[in-house]
Amino acid sequence: MMSAFQQQLEKMRTQTGFIAALDQSGGSTPKALKLYGIDENAYSNEEEMFDLVHEMRTRIITNASFTGARVLGAILFENTMDRMIEGIPSSRFLWQKKSVVPFLKVDKGLQQENDGVQLMKDIPKLGELLDRAKEMDVFGTKMRSVIKHANEMGIAAIVEQQFFVAEEIMAKGLIPIIEPEIDINSPTKSEAEALLKSQILNRLNTLDETKSVMLKLTLPDAPDFYRECIEHPRVIKVVALSGGYSRADANIKVAENPGIIASFSRALTEGLSHQQSDEAFTQLLEGAIESIYRASST
Template sequence: MTSTAQQAMLEQVRSGSGFIAALDQSGGSTPKALALYGIESAEYNTEDEMFGKVHEMRTRIITNPAFNGERVLGAILFENTLDREIEAKATANYLWEEKHVVPFLKVDKGLEAEANGVQLMKTIPSLDALLAKANAQNVFGTKMRSVVKLANADGIEAIVKQQFTVAKQILAAGLVPIIEPEVDINSPEKAAAEALLKTAILAHLDTLNDGQQVMLKLTLPETANFYAECVAHPKVLKVVALSGGYARDEANARLAENHGIIASFSRALTQGVSAQQCNDKFTETLDSAIADIYAASLT
């Protein structure tokens, strides 16, 4: 990527108005995403056919006139999507060059079994090669997800330490990592887990070098503006929120209460769009979803 393009992407993420679309469903989450879109498992037989179907869904969203950099700052892609094209252009290049939407890449490879109330990320094999591939395709940043189930101090420290260890490797490759330690919205200890998580994140932010910045992707908290210290932190480029299973209306209402945080929604973004809709209805539905999430992200 040229330094000019990188600087333009950085400025859009830092100062632009809008939100980040999470279009990175992968592996086990893909059949559910397709079913919600109106494509049943009987309509594909192999994994490659399944990923072909989900790429068709993402292509329809990305190429839609409602989807552009005026309201959508960035989009998170799955590696399989990075390997595919939209209108004869590599997907990441299409996003930036045609839509002015900043491309990010999901780099984690799923979750370990729960231990100490959390699910750590599985080891990411060949991460350096994946980061080199991302750089070659003009990707700006990455995303990696782990999950907090309970307010277990040891587990939460382990999850944050793992996230920042990998983030430093990503920063060294010249990419901006989105650190995503998701707190399960159904946790019986959600507020207590959020308190432990914020303390751990703030401590690890202080281990970054001067001039380094990361992004944080966090579950919408129980207390409004709970992550204000993270939003204001000089080593945080942007705090974004995941919908985490909340329906779009509730996710937007919670987001609007948290100043300086923007959305990075997946299911809440695509809720209501379907393969069976005509183009006009599809555009109307997508435009309405984008407008609502954009408005909630402006607060």
Template sequence: MNMAKAHMLEKIKNQDGFIAALDQSGGSTPKALRLYGIEEDAYRGDDEMFDLVHQMRTRIITSDVFNGSRVLGAILFENTLDRKIAGLDSAAYLWQKKNIVPFLKVDKGLVDEENGVQLMKAMPDLGKLLDKANQQGVFGTKMRSVIKLANEAGIRALVEQQFSIAKEILAKELTPIIEPEIDIHSPEKAAAEALLKTALLAQLDALPGDKPVMLKLTLPESDNFYLECIKHPKVLKVVALSGGYTRAQANDKVTANHGMIASFSRALTEGLSQKQTDQDFNQALDNAIESIFQASKS
């Protein structure tokens, strides 16, 4: 492990804070822009859409209130990794200028639901993407799949897929964030959580070597439900997705789950608007960061 990655590991392991999820990709970007006050008739095609979302992300990342004192890491989409912020590669800007650990979303989206889950699509170019991440000083990756129902076979297959790819990522000296999201609207959410925890612990126990992984989980129905995962020797950190909860709801749930920290996307940018003055924008962002930071300290 090089010196920069050793410092990043130390920061994620020991410092208070949370991880900003700035990784909306093709499917979720229009909604993110709409919430920011940019309607779909304001751009034509993917290039213009990604230009606008990069402007939004740049405004967040370059704000004085967005820095490594409260934000541990930020998850980027590949399109952002390929762009610059204030003349620097995005990942380099995060670490060198902000002391924020860069992560990269590597999944290519989801296949159709089967056995109550949506597995990840194939990633034929994963090796090349991981090499690029390493070249740009990225610390870790994130990949998401979704659980809709408490189907034991489906959940086991989903977790097996996540850990199989995680081993490839670990072999490239990157730290994977494994994200088996449970839909917060699932009629079987609590039962799905029980099956997921069993499957996660089995895979963690069997994980070879001494390199840890991270988990990104839906906030559970019962407080401290994932404590065994948080304390597992193969787990660097367990982070929580907001999953459709409001920021206030998600913060309350993070506070109630000791040892979990936030990794919010929509709940982080809630209330930010393109139309705000820089002063109003920075104040709204500062308030959001502070509330999420305090929730993550519990």
């Protein structure tokens, strides 16, 4: 019998599908709730806010459309991992009941912009969080940095930081998703993509052959731009964030990049509303999942 981790690894390597990003944290939760039809006057403190967003995520995850047949994985926020879905810890519910591989967002937000980029803030007690995640059937982690301009020094610093933290994650037996997002509105987006790809490939080539990572990247201007990353032996999967593109536009861009799969947040939940009937909610979610799945199957 393969362990849960081995089964999850096999699924990520071989099956078709996409990753649902359900990891909005403290700073992004109010906007996610507002898009879902819940205004800020509906809650009076952070605990009530997280209760509401957990209800939203639970409604998505427990829906009949949301299964491992099309959704390979789901990224959770720490607060979500610590909560229950139908009496089962959220990450275990994903894997045991839905066959969806659970990931955990571990970064604590971004530093101020410097050298055209925003590095991650320090991640205190990361080791303890990783141990807890491992106990909860979590397969991997995700951590986000942001590139605003094609600054070689800044991009080198982002890649260095991402891989440095990734080493600690891999040492705990988890698979890191490295996410150096490039702002889609950057005036030097194409130049930043070239610098980023070069830096990533250099670091991938230094990884021990026993180690593997995943990459989460902004959809590139040139189709199939990240082919060398997709085919690199140290990379399990390259996934794409929607980055502010609409679902329709993001799906088109994913389909233009064979081998890259979607990992959408806003583009997944686009159009879903707290006020919808279960029938209407299911119909919209089914359409979203099917369209993202098809785009990710190229």
